[in-house]
Amino acid sequence: MDVLALRLNALDPEAAAALRVVTHFDALLESRAGLQSIVSAAAALAGCPARLADPPRRLVVRVLADGAAAGRDDEPDPAWLSAPVTTDATLWLERTDVPGPMEAMVLERAAAAARAVLGRTRARHPTTDPASIELVLDATASRDDRLTAASRLGLPAAVHAVALADGTARLMPAGAPDPVGARAGLGPAVAPVDLPGSYAAARLALRLTAEGTADDPGPRVVHADCLGALALLVRAADTVAEPIPDVGALDRAAVSAPWALATLEAFAGASSVRDASRALGVHHSTVQDRLGHAEAHLGWSIRDQAGRLRLQLALVLRRSLRRAE
Amino acid sequence: MAPTSVPTAPDTTGTPGTAAPPPPFDPECGAALAAVGELVSPSMLPEQIPAVRAATATFGVEMPDFLETDFDVQTRSAPGPAGAPEISLLIALPRAATTTAPVIYWIHSGGMVMGDNRTGLAEVLGYARDLHAAVVSVEYRLAPEHPHPAPVEDCYEGLRWTVEHAGELGVSPDRVLVAGVSAGGGLAAAVALLARDRGGPALAGQMLLCPMLDDRNDTVSSQQMAGLGVWDRTSNDTGWRALLGDARGGPDVSPYAAPARASDLSGLPPAFVDVGSAETFRDEDVAYATAIWQAGGVAELHVWPGGFHGYPLLAPHAQVSRATVAARRDWLRRLLAP
Numbered sequence A: 001m002d003v004l005a006l007r008l009n010a011l012d013p014e015a016a017a018a019l020r021v022v023t024h025f026d027a028l029l030e031s032r033a034g035l036q037s038i039v040s041a042a043a044a045l046a047g048c049p050a051r052l053a054d055p056p057r058r059l060v061v062r063v064l065a066d067g068a069a070a071g072r073d074d075e076p077d078p079a080w081l082s083a084p085v086t087t088d089a090t091l092w093l094e095r096t097d098v099p100g101p102m103e104a105m106v107l108e109r110a111a112a113a114a115r116a117v118l119g120r121t122r123a124r125h126p127t128t129d130p131a132s133i134e135l136v137l138d139a140t141a142s143r144d145d146r147l148t149a150a151s152r153l154g155l156p157a158a159v160h161a162v163a164l165a166d167g168t169a170r171l172m173p174a175g176a177p178d179p180v181g182a183r184a185g186l187g188p189a190v191a192p193v194d195l196p197g198s199y200a201a202a203r204l205a206l207r208l209t210a211e212g213t214a215d216d217p218g219p220r221v222v223h224a225d226c227l228g229a230l231a232l233l234v235r236a237a238d239t240v241a242e243p244i245p246d247v248g249a250l251d252r253a254a255v256s257a258p259w260a261l262a263t264l265e266a267f268a269g270a271s272s273v274r275d276a277s278r279a280l281g282v283h284h285s286t287v288q289d290r291l292g293h294a295e296a297h298l299g300w301s302i303r304d305q306a307g308r309l310r311l312q313l314a315l316v317l318r319r320s321l322r323r324a325e
Numbered sequence B: 001m002a003p004t005s006v007p008t009a010p011d012t013t014g015t016p017g018t019a020a021p022p023p024p025f026d027p028e029c030g031a032a033l034a035a036v037g038e039l040v041s042p043s044m045l046p047e048q049i050p051a052v053r054a055a056t057a058t059f060g061v062e063m064p065d066f067l068e069t070d071f072d073v074q075t076r077s078a079p080g081p082a083g084a085p086e087i088s089l090l091i092a093l094p095r096a097a098t099t100t101a102p103v104i105y106w107i108h109s110g111g112m113v114m115g116d117n118r119t120g121l122a123e124v125l126g127y128a129r130d131l132h133a134a135v136v137s138v139e140y141r142l143a144p145e146h147p148h149p150a151p152v153e154d155c156y157e158g159l160r161w162t163v164e165h166a167g168e169l170g171v172s173p174d175r176v177l178v179a180g181v182s183a184g185g186g187l188a189a190a191v192a193l194l195a196r197d198r199g200g201p202a203l204a205g206q207m208l209l210c211p212m213l214d215d216r217n218d219t220v221s222s223q224q225m226a227g228l229g230v231w232d233r234t235s236n237d238t239g240w241r242a243l244l245g246d247a248r249g250g251p252d253v254s255p256y257a258a259p260a261r262a263s264d265l266s267g268l269p270p271a272f273v274d275v276g277s278a279e280t281f282r283d284e285d286v287a288y289a290t291a292i293w294q295a296g297g298v299a300e301l302h303v304w305p306g307g308f309h310g311y312p313l314l315a316p317h318a319q320v321s322r323a324t325v326a327a328r329r330d331w332l333r334r335l336l337a338p
Helices: A013-030 A035-046 A101-128 A132-135 A143-153 A193-207 A230-236 A247-257 A260-269 A272-282 A285-298 A305-324 B027-039 B048-055 B122-132 B148-165 B183-197 B220-224 B233-247 B282-294 B319-336
Strands: A050-054 A059-063 A081-084 A090-093 A160-162 A169-173 A185-191 A221-223 B071-078 B088-093 B101-107 B136-140 B171-181 B207-211 B271-276 B300-305
Touching: A013 A035, A013 A101, A013 B027, A013 B300, A035 A050, A035 A059, A035 A090, A035 B027, A035 B088, A035 B319, A050 A221, A050 B027, A050 B271, A050 B282, A132 A143, A132 A169, A143 A193, A160 A193, A169 A193, A169 B319, A185 A193, A185 A305, A193 A221, A193 A230, A193 A305, A230 A305, A230 B048, A247 A260, A247 A285, A247 A305, A260 A285, A260 A305, A272 A285, B071 B122, B071 B148, B088 B122, B088 B148, B101 B122, B101 B148, B101 B183, B122 B136, B122 B319, B136 B148, B148 B171, B148 B183, B148 B220, B171 B183, B183 B207, B207 B220, B207 B319, B220 B233, B271 B282, B271 B319
Parallel strands: A185 A221, B101 B136, B101 B171, B171 B207, B207 B271, B271 B300
Antiparallel strands: A050 A059, A050 A090, A081 A090, A160 A169, A160 A185, B071 B088, B088 B136
């Protein structure tokens, strides 16, 4: 320590200070220091408390000029010096005077460093921390444990639980595009603390997905939000011990011809025979013939509204029961 | 019958050129060090002593704003060693003391060649304020103008005067500890040895903060940190050569100059030793605490990961610096508890 100030006085103080600020934050990033260290460095260099807040993620890091952590979640003073870190996160220097070049540079470099850390940690968490994902979805875990896991994962304010066909789970920010490729049931977008409920809904939705092939026609992704009363129907069917006659009838139709299930699925989801034939890529008269063939095995007409609804319900129940096996 | 095993200190002597890479700096400390970059040279050569003295004359000597309000500050002169000039003592007596105050006898840093009795005083005044302790800071003569034994004898004489004048100062002669950082830590350890061997004064403790103890300058840590951080083995060689001349590293160095040379560390007051893992002094400081234990003594040792020499001053906001300072304060509180 005896030589720390060596030649300090000889240098241009302003240029030296700027260089020190830049080098300081670069070195922190290089050694993979965390947010606490970055906010602490900002406070120390600016000589006032510094605060980073990311409200959707319930993240507040506040450090005094001497390095003491002093978390507070009161409203920031609009007069403080501030810089955006991400769309949600902001960094403040808790002082209201007109910033000198030193403070402005501290704020700018610290915000950039915090942005890099957030990008690094958030890109990593959702894919590499299965234990935290499991915990945040676990209805039997305590609320505190789930909230801790949620903050470790850096979850946004609204998030979907996603149940995948391989039995694993994922989390998806609200508004993100549907998963591509995987067969997935999506729970409703909820606050992180409510994720166990979203996951239960996601697993039910997963039971209504299909491979999307001729043997297993149907949607690969199902949103629990769109199920409405169908969710009630599936849960009710789960309590019935005996085989459901309409599902048995569908099974018989399915084995009667290789095209039967795909044709029924297309017709149930289309507004007309012509639409169904377009979706299937066959002539509409062929579809008419196939529907007649299928009706013979089903035992009810599917050309009127009531019959088509019955077919739709039977298809849903068949998928849900198959997944439950 | 199992053979009797004799405890030996870990071998900390390195062979030049074979040391493994150094431990990484603590991220926060390392960033602060990087930020001063070229301004701090790890290595000081003898011919650079005057320039470094001039450049650092104002470093670390700022007095805290509570000095005048919380302390009665005096400057007193103590007789020097035989034939030597008087010794100036900066004395801060706590105004809030309700009982006779304990004394922290402070020996400043500066590699034996620089600094004055205000260097680093702010930190120890902070501890003294919390603990209602007095601080006496000694202005000892510096090498190379005044080689060994001038610095350590000045420190010892100043201590003797302080204890003899305890009644006049209103402090407790039974609760005096020596404390110092870097070269001051080495001198504090040496004063504790002198006090033991000359039959007084009795000391309550010795606080050795990253102390400079071993003139041989050949430990693994001294080699790992060559050219890195603050006060590397080149600087260390400069400091020891200033103090000991060509005797440095030789067979005849006194333990009162380099306490690591002491063969008997029994009968010493409780020691506090701290050091960073990324500094020249790491191995000699760990070895000193170890030798105290092996002699049946009391020592508390803290090795702070990634700390370079003097990191609590350069990066006071770093978490490891705060933990370091908290441990120092906590030890003083326990030692001086009435």
